Amino acid sequence: MSELKDQLNEAVKAAMRAADKVRLSTLRMVMAAIKQREVDERRELSNGDVLAVLSKMLKQRRESYAQYRDAGRQDLAEKEQAEIECISEFMPLPLSDAEVNQLIDAAITETQARSIKDMGKVMGLLKPKVQGRAELSVVSARVKGRLSSV
Structure with a gap:
């Protein structure tokens, strides 16, 4: 259990x-x-x-x-x-903006994402790390913004 x-x-x-x-x-x-x-x-x-x-x-x-x-x-x-x-009360402590940005940068580097087409790979890597600690829609929007400016 x-x-x-x-x-x-x-x-x-x-x-x-x-x-x-x-x-x-x-x-x-x-x-x-x-x-x-x-x-x-x-x-x-x-x-x-x-x-x-x-x-x-x-x-x-x-x-x-x-x-x-x-x-x-x-x-x-x-x-x-x-x-x-x-x-x-049972949720882990939320991630700060800086921590979320750090995780996004690491995921983009690890998946070698180059465009918005690679968003699925990046989110697949990020989701287990941020689950319950950050709003997934916010993380997704940041990833999208980061990948469209790459």
Whole structure:
């Protein structure tokens, strides 16, 4: 079992003991998503796979939060915000702009990318390194900008 999955299981137990309903509900939802993916793929997920599930859930929550806030549904926006905070606790520290740029430069050098056509190679190398630590759409935009100016 992955370390991250163990941490999540322990957090579920702690939330049960503390009778923290919002946190318990969120963590159970996370564990259900992980279990669903394990059943679908018929294998136990690695830390990277669990991070991917958490990243996807965070992205969904952030989008929902923005929609609820824009629609004036503060009650639902607050619920989404609480879920975002809970899930974020299990994410690794985000990369700084300088670290992201450094990783992009290294990936471009390693793949010997020369044009925008090589973007897939570069992103394939970067994705596991930045998963959960940087927004992939932002990284993709930077790679695209870097490759179009090469």
